[in-house]
Amino acid sequence: MNNTAASPMSTATSSSGRSTGKSISFATELQSMMYSLGDARRPLHETAVLVEDVVHTQLINLQAAEVSQLRGARVITPEDLLFLMRKDKKKLRRLLKYMFIRDYKSKIVKGIDEDDLLEDKLSGSNNANKRQKIAQDFLNSIDQTGELLAMFEDDEIDEVKQERMERAERQTRIMDSAQYAEFCESRQLSFSKKASKFRDWLDCSSMEIKPNVVAMEILAYLAYETVAQLVDLALLVRQDMVTKAGDPFSHAISATFIQYHNSAESTAACGVEAHSDAIQPCHIREAIRRYSHRIGPLSPFTNAYRRNGMAFLAC
Amino acid sequence: MDQNNSLPPYAQGLASPQGAMTPGIPIFSPMMPYGTGLTPQPIQNTNSLSILEEQQRQATQGTSGQAPQLFHSQTLTTAPLPGTTPLYPSPMTPMTPITPATPASESSGIVPQLQNIVSTVNLGCKLDLKTIALRARNAEYNPKRFAAVIMRIREPRTTALIFSSGKMVCTGAKSEEQSRLAARKYARVVQKLGFPAKFLDFKIQNMVGSCDVKFPIRLEGLVLTHQQFSSYEPELFPGLIYRMIKPRIVLLIFVSGKVVLTGAKVRAEIYEAFENIYPILKGFRKTT
Numbered sequence: 011m012n013n014t015a016a017s018p019m020s021t022a023t024s025s026s027g028r029s030t031g032k033s034i035s036f037a038t039e040l041q042s043m044m045y046s047l048g049d050a051r052r053p054l055h056e057t058a059v060l061v062e063d064v065v066h067t068q069l070i071n072l073q074a075a076e077v078s079q080l081r082g083a084r085v086i087t088p089e090d091l092l093f094l095m096r097k098d099k100k101k102l103r104r105l106l107k108y109m110f111i112r113d114y115k116s117k118i119v120k121g122i123d124e125d126d127l128l129e130d131k132l133s134g135s136n137n138a139n140k141r142q143k144i145a146q147d148f149l150n151s152i153d154q155t156g157e158l159l160a161m162f163e164d165d166e167i168d169e170v171k172q173e174r175m176e177r178a179e180r181q182t183r184i185m186d187s188a189q190y191a192e193f194c195e196s197r198q199l200s201f202s203k204k205a206s207k208f209r210d211w212l213d214c215s216s217m218e219i220k221p222n223v224v225a226m227e228i229l230a231y232l233a234y235e236t237v238a239q240l241v242d243l244a245l246l247v248r249q250d251m252v253t254k255a256g257d258p259f260s261h262a263i264s265a266t267f268i269q270y271h272n273s274a275e276s277t278a279a280c281g282v283e284a285h286s287d288a289i290q291p292c293h294i295r296e297a298i299r300r301y302s303h304r305i306g307p308l309s310p311f312t313n314a315y316r317r318n319g320m321a322f323l324a325c
Numbered sequence: 326m327d328q329n330n331s332l333p334p335y336a337q338g339l340a341s342p343q344g345a346m347t348p349g350i351p352i353f354s355p356m357m358p359y360g361t362g363l364t365p366q367p368i369q370n371t372n373s374l375s376i377l378e379e380q381q382r383q384a385t386q387g388t389s390g391q392a393p394q395l396f397h398s399q400t401l402t403t404a405p406l407p408g409t410t411p412l413y414p415s416p417m418t419p420m421t422p423i424t425p426a427t428p429a430s431e432s433s434g435i436v437p438q439l440q441n442i443v444s445t446v447n448l449g450c451k452l453d454l455k456t457i458a459l460r461a462r463n464a465e466y467n468p469k470r471f472a473a474v475i476m477r478i479r480e481p482r483t484t485a486l487i488f489s490s491g492k493m494v495c496t497g498a499k500s501e502e503q504s505r506l507a508a509r510k511y512a513r514v515v516q517k518l519g520f521p522a523k524f525l526d527f528k529i530q531n532m533v534g535s536c537d538v539k540f541p542i543r544l545e546g547l548v549l550t551h552q553q554f555s556s557y558e559p560e561l562f563p564g565l566i567y568r569m570i571k572p573r574i575v576l577l578i579f580v581s582g583k584v585v586l587t588g589a590k591v592r593a594e595i596y597e598a599f600e601n602i603y604p605i606l607k608g609f610r611k612t613t
Contacts, residue, residue: 115562115566119562122533183546202560
């Protein structure tokens, strides 16, 4: 198994070699997205490229197609994606909440514009709460212990989301109107807005088993979640890197970074701007390394979705 | 017509933003003249000027403790006469809503305008959609796509969905009166085609209003402090969705300051919801 500590870096470099051949790049959109998630005003291009790589690899490696094949189906449906996420309750709940909000929003917006109302009636099928029904039926069928269904009634606060909201609030408090308008525009960017570009980026046309519409929505959401998670973790890493006076563990923390600072590649990446607040690629790599690192006697064998040594951030 | 005290009070216990209990707000029905508060003065005629005078008289009398004077449009007719279109005033009328006198509050001075009204009525007889589609003007019928005739009229500019059961949905009107008038017009069309159409159970199902508070709003702050009511997913929708409990209205609040209110059954709910949200929005005003 090649899941050594160096593998996230090596997969990153090898896949970045591949990515130069790809014509579609989300780097500019990612830069905006990272700004809206808490990065500096102008995130670094290298960071965006690295994040793009990570997200791409993770989505491809989801291997949702395999799950569909197991079922004998021709299309990747949202059920397959829900199935892949069943292990992590918090993330699953966030996904479910997202789906419900989507349903709710279409219901409301439909009532406002009369044309939408007609369109909806004309389409015939009962679209209300479509995604919620899909999710509920599926979880019903796979739920053995009842804990998945309990999530529908569960009203716990999502801590990660809470933190993100607080960060955004802090960020926006000090902005002026023009900056805030820009910030809002960046926040509105998502992979689902550029659906066709997203499809091409994932190279869906060459896949045998393609995702359907709702599944594509979920994939776009997972991609966004991955970016958000990466930014969250990278910000934490960056915070750690700042050595605080009087912090008893500061010498221990810097020890984990020694190998990075020694390697030629990362000094080139990290050493450039000392003053910039933007997230550097080394922060991202460190974040991924720490996230993949499971402590425990059976850790090399536990995680079932581990492939290529990179744990999944979104699920 | 003596309408003293005959107006049923609106749901008791409506809380204003300051928590003061407001006395009942009259239920608006399309047949009632608007803005009649609970004052004992009889409202004899529907002349808009006299109502205006009355309102002003009431205001100067300081009956603020009694009833919140609700904004009323200067409708000249209360009974929708088929064939005549009531004159609708320009949105900014001289009357501003006087909120219940609590020293801390001040009225926003902004009145939401109605953008769309959805109503339903039962024509009370089975209809043959094919006949209607063939003989009526501006009617579409595509049975493979949808089992109803879609009819449109230009004045008031509305669209109706007419079902074979005799039920009809009318959308696109900008006020309760117009919605009722339009529904009557559609009913007349159906009647002229030879069906014994009646006009039963006219009901307004949904009202949508919108307005602009004229300052940018910091939505991140709002979603954090009002978490139980709001949801803001900018990747999904650029506006914040605020679910007000009392009255049960959904507001879409945008960064630019535009607010859309929907889910109301009566006009008062929209006004009330806006008056409730305005002080909250002021608190999250984005200053340069």
